Amino acid sequence: MSAIFKLTMPKWGLSMTEGRLVSWLVDEGAQIEPGMEVCDVETDKIASAVESNLSGTLRRKVAQEGDVVPVSGLLGVVADASVPEAEIDALIQDFQATFVPPSPEDETGPAPQKIEVAGRRLCYLKRGEGGVPVVLLHGFGGDLNNWLFNHEALASTREIYALDLPGHGESSKQIERGDVGELADAVAAFMDAVGIPKAHLVGHSLGGAIAVSIASSEPERVTSLTLIGSAGLGEAINADYIEGFVAARTRNELKPHLQQLFADPGLVTRQLIDEVLKYKRLDGVDEALRKIADTAFAGGRQASLVRDKLAQVRVPVLVVWGSEDQIIEPSHAQDLPGNVRVQIFPDSGHMVQMEAAVEVNRVLDEFLR
Amino acid sequence: MARSITFQQAINEALSQEMARDQSVIVMGEDNVGGMGAEGEKDAWGGVLGVTKGLYPKYGERVMDTPISESAFIGAAIGAATAGMRPVAELMFIDFMGVCFDQIFNQAAKFRYMFGGKAKTPVVIRTMVGAGFRAAAQHSQILYSIFTHIPGLKVVIPATPYDAKGLLIQSIRDNDPVIFCEHKMLYGVQGEVPEEIYTIPFGEANVVREGKNVTVVTLGRMLHVVLEAAANLAKNNIQCEVIDLRTTSPMDEATILESVQNTGRLVVVDEANPRCNIATDVSAIVAQKAFRALKAPIEMVTAPHTPVPFSPDLEDLYVPNAAKIEAAVVEVMAYKQ
Numbered sequence: 248m249s250a251i252f253k254l255t256m257p258k259w260g261l262s263m264t265e266g267r268l269v270s271w272l273v274d275e276g277a278q279i280e281p282g283m284e285v286c287d288v289e290t291d292k293i294a295s296a297v298e299s300n301l302s303g304t305l306r307r308k309v310a311q312e313g314d315v316v317p318v319s320g321l322l323g324v325v326a327d328a329s330v331p332e333a334e335i336d337a338l339i340q341d342f343q344a345t346f347v348p349p350s351p352e353d354e355t356g357p358a359p360q361k362i363e364v365a366g367r368r369l370c371y372l373k374r375g376e377g378g379v380p381v382v383l384l385h386g387f388g389g390d391l392n393n394w395l396f397n398h399e400a401l402a403s404t405r406e407i408y409a410l411d412l413p414g415h416g417e418s419s420k421q422i423e424r425g426d427v428g429e430l431a432d433a434v435a436a437f438m439d440a441v442g443i444p445k446a447h448l449v450g451h452s453l454g455g456a457i458a459v460s461i462a463s464s465e466p467e468r469v470t471s472l473t474l475i476g477s478a479g480l481g482e483a484i485n486a487d488y489i490e491g492f493v494a495a496r497t498r499n500e501l502k503p504h505l506q507q508l509f510a511d512p513g514l515v516t517r518q519l520i521d522e523v524l525k526y527k528r529l530d531g532v533d534e535a536l537r538k539i540a541d542t543a544f545a546g547g548r549q550a551s552l553v554r555d556k557l558a559q560v561r562v563p564v565l566v567v568w569g570s571e572d573q574i575i576e577p578s579h580a581q582d583l584p585g586n587v588r589v590q591i592f593p594d595s596g597h598m599v600q601m602e603a604a605v606e607v608n609r610v611l612d613e614f615l616r
Numbered sequence: 617m618a619r620s621i622t623f624q625q626a627i628n629e630a631l632s633q634e635m636a637r638d639q640s641v642i643v644m645g646e647d648n649v650g651g652m653g654a655e656g657e658k659d660a661w662g663g664v665l666g667v668t669k670g671l672y673p674k675y676g677e678r679v680m681d682t683p684i685s686e687s688a689f690i691g692a693a694i695g696a697a698t699a700g701m702r703p704v705a706e707l708m709f710i711d712f713m714g715v716c717f718d719q720i721f722n723q724a725a726k727f728r729y730m731f732g733g734k735a736k737t738p739v740v741i742r743t744m745v746g747a748g749f750r751a752a753a754q755h756s757q758i759l760y761s762i763f764t765h766i767p768g769l770k771v772v773i774p775a776t777p778y779d780a781k782g783l784l785i786q787s788i789r790d791n792d793p794v795i796f797c798e799h800k801m802l803y804g805v806q807g808e809v810p811e812e813i814y815t816i817p818f819g820e821a822n823v824v825r826e827g828k829n830v831t832v833v834t835l836g837r838m839l840h841v842v843l844e845a846a847a848n849l850a851k852n853n854i855q856c857e858v859i860d861l862r863t864t865s866p867m868d869e870a871t872i873l874e875s876v877q878n879t880g881r882l883v884v885v886d887e888a889n890p891r892c893n894i895a896t897d898v899s900a901i902v903a904q905k906a907f908r909a910l911k912a913p914i915e916m917v918t919a920p921h922t923p924v925p926f927s928p929d930l931e932d933l934y935v936p937n938a939a940k941i942e943a944a945v946v947e948v949m950a951y952k953q
Contacts, residue, residue, distance in 0.1 A: 417812070497820055517826055528782060530813040 251326040251338060252301045256310075258318045259290060260395035264349065265317045266290045268310045277305050279325055282605060286322065291518045295396070298605045301325045306335050317348035359391065359417065364440045367433065370417035371410045371441070375402030379470050380443050381615060383409040384434060386452025386478070387543070388492050388536060390416030390526065393451060396604030401611060408446075410437060412454070414539060420531025425538035427453070427479070427551040431460040438468065447615050449473040451600060452575065453543065455480075456551050463556035472560060473611060475567040476597045478543075479553035480579040486547030488574050493536045498524060510571035510596040558584040565614045567607060569595030588614070619811065624667050624803040626777035627742075630784040631668065631704060633813050635675050638702065641788055643668055644680040644689055645706030645742075664708050665744070665803060690716040690741065694724045694793070697739035702788055710743040710759045710797065724793040725768030736791040740784070745773075746799040746837055746887060747924045747935050756924035756931075758836070761893040763795040764864040770794045770818060771865040775839035777807035779862060782816035789815065799837040819866035823875070827855030830945050831875040833898050834885040835861040838936060842885050845941035854949055864894055872898060873906050880911035881948045885941055890918040912951035915944040 256266050269287040279285060284296035285305065303325040310322045321342050324335050359372045372391050381401060385393040391409035401407050411418040413433050414425075423429055434457055438446060447470050450458035455477025462469040478484070488507050495501035498520050505520060506512035526532060543550055557564065564587040568577040574597040580589050590610050595602040621629070635641045648668045650661025662669025672679040682689035686707055693705035707713060713720065720741070727735040747756040763771045770792050774780040780798070787794040824839065825846055834842045839860045846856040857875050861867060876882050882902050886895035895916040902914060917936045925931050 417810075496817060498823070517823065525778075525810070525814070528814040528816060529810065530815070 250303065251324065251330050251334060252303060253321055253338070253342065254285065254297075254299065254301060254305075254323040254325050256288070256316045256318050256320045256322055257297055258399065259293070259295065260392060260398070263290050263318055265315050265320075267315045268312055268322065269294065270312050271308055272296065273305055275305055275308055279303060279305050289516065291516075293395070293519055293601065294514050294516055295601070295604070297322070299325070304328050306330065307339065309339055320346065320348065359411075361417070362437070362440055364433065364436045367413055367419040367421070368417075369410065369413070369419070369433070369437050369440075371408050371437070372398065373441075374398055374407050375405050378405035379445060379447055380406040380408060381447040381449060382434070382438065382443065383407065384448065384450040384454030384457050385409075385412060385415065386454050386476075387489070387539060388415070388523075389451070389454075392416075392522070393598070393601070395601065397600050397608055397611070400604075400608040401615070404612075405615065408441065408443070410434065412457075414532070414535030416526070420529065420535045422535045422538045425535075425540075425542035427456045427460050427543055427553075431457045431464070435461055435465060435468065444468065445470055447471045447473070449475070449611070450477060451475040452597065453478045453539075456543075456549075456553055459553040459556055459560070460551070462560045462562065463553070466561065469560075469562055471563045471565070471615065473565045473567065473614065475600055475607070476569060476572050476575055477566065477579070478549055478575060479551055480557075480566075480583070481554070481575070482548045482552065483576060483579075484544055484547070484549050485574045486544065489540050489544050489547070493533075493540050495527070501527075507573045508597045509602055510569060510594050511602065514602065554583075557587065560586070563614070564588065565590065565610070567592070567599060567610065569597060569599035569602060571595060572597045572599070619809070620806050621777055621809050622803065623774075623777045623780050623798075623805045623807070624665070626781040626807075626809050627667050627784055627798065628670065629809070630781045630788075632671060632674065634785055634788045635671065635678060637813070638788075639678075640700060641702045641704065642678045642680065642696070643671055643675075643704050643706070644682050644693060646682055646684055646708055648672075648706055649679055649681040663706055665800065667742075667798075667803070668706065686712050687716045687719065691719040691723075693739050693741070694719055694737060697724075697737045697793070698727060698735060702738045702740075704740045704742060704788060707741055707743045709755045710745045711754050711757050713743070713759065720763075720769070720793070720795075721766050725766050728768060728792065737793050738788075738791045740787045740794045740796050742784075742796045742798060744800045745797040746801060747919070747931055748801045748837075750926075750928055750931065751800075752926040753923035758797075758888045758919075760795070760797050760836075760864060761888050761897075764867075764894065764897070765892075768792065769865060770863065771797070772818070772863050773797045773799075773836040774862065775802070775836055775860050777805060777809050779816060779822070779860075781809050782814050783818075783862065785813060786815040786818060790818070797836065801837050802840075805840070816862070818863045819868050820862065821868035821871040822860040822862055823857065823871065824860050825856060825858040827857040827879070829855045829879055830857070830881040830883060830948055831859065831872070831879045832856045832883045832885060832941070832945065833859045833861065833872055835864065835894060836887065838885045838887050841936060841938055842941055845938040845945065848938060849942055849945055854945060856945060861894070861898075864897075867897075869901055869905070872902065876902050876906045877909045880909050882910070883915045883917065883941065883944045883948055885917045885936055887919055887935060889921050890916065891921060893918060911953075912948045915948050917941050917944050
């Protein structure tokens with residue numbers, strides 16, 4: 248019997264229950280390979296391309312453009328050219344008859360947890376089991392959902408913790424000094440509290456500077472470093488973005504700033520803006536962001552430069568950048584010490600881990616092995 | 617992720633969190649304590665529909681039962697506000713506001729202006745509005761338009777649990793008198809609400825659904841009916857952009873005008889009686905400021921010019937429904953110059 252596969256709606260992050268098929272990127276009859284983008288899907292968080300993990304011919308487009316399909320629902324059928332049409336009809340019929348969309352109750356599954364660490368509430372999401380744990384650290388103004396497309400993929404073979412940094416997400420909003428050191432101390436204290444003696448640290452933007460700071464002050468706690476569009480490798484930063492993000496109060500004010508985070512500004516959906524606005528409306532967020540911006544990015548320059556510390560780090564280091572990064576220029580990935588492996592992804596902006604999620608996950612997965 | 621709670625719980629949580637944060641916040645109204653504290657009472661009734669339930673055990677004398685005398689306790693709340701408290705007074709039904717118009721219109725709304733900007737009146741008057749509860753003509757009116765007419769008052773009409781919490785906290789912190797209108801048919805509506813404290817600024821409408829064909833401006837409970845209509849219309853390829861005003865004073869003109877510039881068509885859906893209401897107000901603004909963008913006459917979907925009927929069949933006819941909204945949108949779409 249020849250192979251016949253179901254192409255289904257992926258689940259990007261815990262809160263995703265359905266996606267809207269915006270457009271097909273391949274025609275029926277086209278040959279598909281793993282990693283190939285087959286269609287564009289829009290969720291209540293973000294729009295992205297669905298990449299195939301299958302190999303074969305796209306025999307049938309089950310979902311039409313504009314359809315809203317639940318997670319795990321059937322998008323199309325991929326099979327060998329030799330598979331008869333009747334067999335494909337039967338598969339679709341059988342699927343539609345038996346498919347039960349995951350109920351919202353199932354969706355609550357692994358919810359973020361909260362823990363008190365040194366007088367602060369820290370919120371984190373843990374997935375996966377085994378191996379050396381991985382700790383994901385988001386950037387300025389972000390939260391653990393910045394790892395929406397990476398978390399599940401990386402957790403298949405290891406334990407992953409995504410953290411809301413102090414002042415961010417659902418963690419406590421009080422910030423004392425707002426420098427990289429304060430945030431690094433909070434992360435180290437978090438690792439103590441949940442019992443992580445040693446971890447792979449993956450930091451995005453400001454989270455990258457935090458990761459290097461921990462590796463430098465407590466080298467025995469770090470197995471490897473991955474720095475994505477990282478702060479700390481040069482003085483320059485897009486000060487207009489930092490100021491604009493902190494000051495924005497409405498959807499229209501926020502939108503142009505969020506669009507700078509991506510190479511494709513179309514990825515900034517109304518819902519994505521709403522999520523960020525909901526965060527910015529929480530009590531204490533204005534003050535927290537202000538304090539971090541005024542300290543870590545005082546005068547529109549990066550205050551904490553960790554390039555020298557990086558040269559002394561004795562663990563494997565991976566540096567990832569989007570070639571179109573408008574927040575921290577990809578040139579900051581140049582002239583790094585010899586122990587550092589650098590990977591630049593084309594057509595991606597500052598949020599490269601979202602915009603080129605599949606490729607970044609592949610490189611990360613291999614690096615963390 | 618935020619948990620899901622009801623509109624009623626969201627209001628209760630906003631009151632409780634602000635009372636915990638700020639000692640000057642007090643709650644008063646008919647039956648807000650509701651017997652709690654009296655001998656033999658184990659639990660508070662918490663207002664006519666239980667919205668303030670549980671506050672008295674936590675905050676004691678900062679939650680007060682008042683006599684059935686709206687003129688007296690609304691006046692007292694306004695007085696307390698001028699003296700430095702942040703009172704939240706519950707006036708059961710907006711229909712009863714008439715007996716304290718002097719206190720609200722001619723006193724609270726005017727203090728800032730009469731005293732050279734030196735007086736502030738941070739009072740919130742929470743009140744139930746709207747039809748659909750089989751409560752007849754004297755307990756079912758919507759009336760927010762009357763308060764919108766008065767400079768010096770802020771008027772808030774939340775449509776979702778998330779908005780109810782954030783807008784009520786903003787109302788409590790605001791230094792002007794706020795009329796906070798809670799549609800009684802929304803109390804059971806569930807929605808995601810953060811546990812943390814947050815505020816939603818006044819005068820910022822919410823674009824709840826994006827669409828390129830018709831702008832539908834609405835508020836309060838009607839948002840849910842409009843969304844139902846918009847979902848039906850989408851099946852026929854008519855894409856509605858749905859705007860929830862959230863507050864009518866101040867009102868977010870910019871969002872309305874920007875949307876009409878894009879769609880060229882406007883339908884306004886308002887549960888109020890048709891004369892001098894929010895629908896006429898929004899229509900006038902758009903006709904004046906975006907006339908050239910319009911491809912069709914503006915349509916308004918409102919209640920008729922009658923009191924709210926007691927007969928359930930007639931009451932259901934009275935309140936705008938999805939079919940009427942869909943018909944109005946179809947008419948606007950079909951218009952040829």
